[in-house]
Amino acid sequence: MQTKKEQQRLLDCTKLNEITGCYIWTRKVSVDGYGQTMIKESCGSVHLETAHHASYVAFYGDVPRGKKVRQGCGNSLCINPEHLEIVVS
Ligand SMILES: [Zn+2]
Numbered sequence: 001m002q003t004k005k006e007q008q009r010l011l012d013c014t015k016l017n018e019i020t021g022c023y024i025w026t027r028k029v030s031v032d033g034y035g036q037t038m039i040k041e042s043c044g045s046v047h048l049e050t051a052h053h054a055s056y057v058a059f060y061g062d063v064p065r066g067k068k069v070r071q072g073c074g075n076s077l078c079i080n081p082e083h084l085e086i087v088v089s
Pocket residue numbers: 020021022023071073074075078079080083
């Protein structure tokens with residue numbers, strides 16, 4: 001959900017890497033090395049989502065169909081919206 005509250009909630013789960021500017025996810029991490037967070041849909045249902053995907057949605061809105069979010073900086077735990085980019089999945 002694209003709200004200030006959701007942006008803050010996600011950033012509260014990170015630690016800044018002052019060298020790279022990455023916001024490093026400090027909560028649950030998936031087996032393939034991506035941050036994970038629970039997302040509440042506007043309809044009320046809840047599901048597990050990758051943290052960087054959730055960050056993109058919180059700051060920029062929905063990811064276009066057929067596309068996915070990746071970290072341009074190459075750090076799979078980074079959720080800095082400025083490091084996120086949309087690529088064809
Ligand atoms: Zn980064």
